[in-house]
Amino acid sequence: MEHKAVQVDQETWIAQAGIQDRTVAKSTIGNYLVSTVFLGLDHQWHAHGPPLLFETMVFGKEPLNERQERCTTWEEAEVMHENMCEEVRQHENKVVVRLLK
Numbered sequence: 001m002e003h004k005a006v007q008v009d010q011e012t013w014i015a016q017a018g019i020q021d022r023t024v025a026k027s028t029i030g031n032y033l034v035s036t037v038f039l040g041l042d043h044q045w046h047a048h049g050p051p052l053l054f055e056t057m058v059f060g061k062e063p064l065n066e067r068q069e070r071c072t073t074w075e076e077a078e079v080m081h082e083n084m085c086e087e088v089r090q091h092e093n094k095v096v097v098r099l100l101k
Contacts, residue, residue: 003075022039024037024038024081029088031061032060032061032088032092033060034056034088035059036077038077039052040053053073054072054073054074056068056070056084067084067087
């Protein structure tokens, strides 16, 4: 399945927002949830740079709670999700090692 963002008018966006599954991936790792979604709106707040349409966010406890990254394409979002999951796994492994010492 091809995942390509296309520009639509506001009416179309509102009509599709409630029915369209915007989830790229969700992973539970220990006490953390890593979620990657299509935002549907450009979150690039600087004048220069590509549109930031996808977001990966971690939910759980500190220090990773609400850690987030954004990117432009679905393919980049899949990679970003896996990278964030790896970061959470490494953090969880460090916590386990500290508790065992």
